[in-house]
Amino acid sequence: MSKKKVTLTRWDDIESDFYTEEEIRESDLRVALMSEII
Template identity: 55%
Template structure:
């Protein structure tokens, strides 16, 4: 069986073919942030609806954030984080 080079053998290969290193880092950071939001919401036993109410945004906004279907404004992210008792921190990227 021959490898189809147009498709790639896995997501990382495809990602590296389609995206620049900067775009990959940005995507990885976005995924890490959303996973942390989901983890914190679940740990606190909050539904998307309840988190939305606490943050002053609608449940569909929370759902789109969590699924990556939107790129939320910073103020929306901060509202949601504050409702979860979290904040953002600016730290150096791990170069490894």
């Protein structure tokens, strides 16, 4: 039986592939605001 190495992708890598820098900043701001509310 051969074992294959599992490679995991970080969320930061996926995020930068799908979203613009501005969208990422806006998302980070929303998370920060929600964290303050909670």
